[in-house]
Amino acid sequence: MEDPTLALVHGPKEPHLVFETLGKLMDRQAAQFPDHPAAIFPWQAVRLSYRQLVDRSKNFAKALLEMGLRHGDCVGIMAGNCHQYLEVFLGGARIGCPVFVFNNTYTPEELRNAVNTSKASVSSSDILNLQFTSGTTGSPKAAMLTHVNLINDARFVGAGLKLTSDDVICCPPPLFHCFGLVMGFLASFCYGSTIVFPSDFFDAKKVVDAIVEEDATVLLGVPTMYVAELEVMAKTGQRPRRLRTGLASGSAVSQDLMNELRNRMGVEKMLIAYGMTETSPVTFLTDINDSDEKRTNTVGRVFPHTSAKIIDKNGKILPSGQRGEICTSGFALQKGYWKNEEKTAEVMRKDENGLLWMHTGDEGIIDQEEYLQITGRIKDLIIRGGENIFPREIEERITAHPSISEASVVGVQDSRYGEVVGCFLKIADKQDQVSDEDVKRWVSEKLGRHKTPQYIFWIGNVDVGVDFPKTGSGKHQKHIMRDIANQLISRDTIKAKL
The missing domain is CATH 3.40.50.12780 (ANL, N-terminal domain)
Structure with missing residues (x-):
């Protein structure tokens, strides 16, 4: 039985x-x-x-x-x-x-x-x-x-x-x-x-x-x-x-x-x-x-x-x-x-x-x-300094913000923690003004500090793209977003050292 x-x-x-x-x-x-x-x-x-x-x-x-x-x-x-x-x-x-x-x-x-x-x-x-x-x-x-x-x-x-x-x-x-x-x-x-x-x-x-x-x-x-x-x-x-x-x-x-x-x-x-x-x-x-x-x-x-x-x-x-x-x-x-x-x-x-x-x-x-209850893709799990972070939990918190229509959270490379939280965001109305700090504060009010995004990438910015990379059926392609995030972070790090 x-x-x-x-x-x-x-x-x-x-x-x-x-x-x-x-x-x-x-x-x-x-x-x-x-x-x-x-x-x-x-x-x-x-x-x-x-x-x-x-x-x-x-x-x-x-x-x-x-x-x-x-x-x-x-x-x-x-x-x-x-x-x-x-x-x-x-x-x-x-x-x-x-x-x-x-x-x-x-x-x-x-x-x-x-x-x-x-x-x-x-x-x-x-x-x-x-x-x-x-x-x-x-x-x-x-x-x-x-x-x-x-x-x-x-x-x-x-x-x-x-x-x-x-x-x-x-x-x-x-x-x-x-x-x-x-x-x-x-x-x-x-x-x-x-x-x-x-x-x-x-x-x-x-x-x-x-x-x-x-x-x-x-x-x-x-x-x-x-x-x-x-x-x-x-x-x-x-x-x-x-x-x-x-x-x-x-x-x-x-x-x-x-x-x-x-x-x-x-x-x-x-x-x-x-x-x-x-x-x-x-x-x-x-x-x-x-x-x-x-x-x-x-x-x-x-x-x-x-x-x-x-x-x-x-x-x-x-x-x-x-x-x-x-x-x-x-x-x-x-x-x-x-x-x-x-x-x-x-x-x-x-x-x-x-x-x-x-x-x-x-x-x-x-x-x-x-x-x-779906908690995410196993491959999408973010491991920050040995601590498991589930992207979906953060995405749900971010999209509860009245000015944000879409969010996709990915793990990005970090020399200290191995991975940290990065997120790609889309503004609901172009007239809304939302800063990186606004988003970080919004997340940290409900979730732990380690779940607060360290990097934020805004859809519409030239370097990020006009829309989320998606499959033909509309699913977010997180592996592509991870690559974009890591490339941009690496580029900015090199610039900072010059």
Whole structure:
């Protein structure tokens, strides 16, 4: 019998898992919702019903076969959020051709490497999608995701959002990422909802226009997207009529941002999702009935047919309430990394009972109510003179400052302590005046002196850059920020000695 005090949780056994292909799901939805709008692309002036979208996917599948592609051959796509993207994805799925989705922010070298990686036929007929990881560190790897992975993950996301055919989902996140493709399109498709892709690339003004003009009920995005959309609404005076909920992922949503979304957009309940590309991508989700405290400080409870645990460096399960690495198991786990058994073995390992676990590299806490709190990336941990500092705690304090909209905390090199705290900050309003000393004082009022930033880098300064370095899905690339910080500090040190 399991020890109830351990940080080990199991999701419910209901609803049951669905074992069907996306092709069967397409035919079923086209029969049930033939003339209902499935996908709208205002920037292309295209509106597709369920029947039209499925018919177009059949035409694309036929074209692939006529080109000589056969079951198991890979199809690649690199594009913005266009209707052709869905047709390629669905068409490939219909004839058993896994679809490689290429990040459209890739450099030519990154794209060349990705294309070379994808050149092969597969024998695993149940692979639906080959999704490149975000690449926040190191070279991207392609996660092999199956029909069972993606369809069921989309079902559970849609259930959390309580989607119906009456819902209109506004989806700015990119289709080349699981957020747009699975949490957006597939979740909508599973419930007969309508999804709107406002622009090919993120454009806050077009998102706000689409929310209003299409009368959206659900909005998806990462926190930086929501901040930009609120800024547009403040300038234009636009206000949604029936937005009821939203879904955020990628980073924490502060209570202040929650309040702004409620007051200015009418979003009463914002849900927070957690997972990774390798887990299809969601494994934890908050509930509409959760308190604001749970929805700002946790990522909810584990999905059905999913288990999770918190372990120490030796793989031992920790007690509830203690920090450690998050591991997940269950239906959502990838089959592995495409043509990369070594990397697969690094992160997917069986326990003493033969159960396969994904070692996420994320650090978190599972409390006694079985809610998960993310405390950061293990690799992002700052060790200052032997003392562990968790960047997320500092980021949450800094973004509570009324004049700061975004913050990213990294460890920077220091000859005395090994590492010290550095932070990259973005002003909410260009007219606000905030000094380095203001920030340091703000942090030190609530946190220990060792957590107060020693170096502050302001986004917008010539040497720092016009924006945070981000992946195509909007995640901050801390390894790049660390390099920028260390270069600037080294340069200033040399100047001081001259």
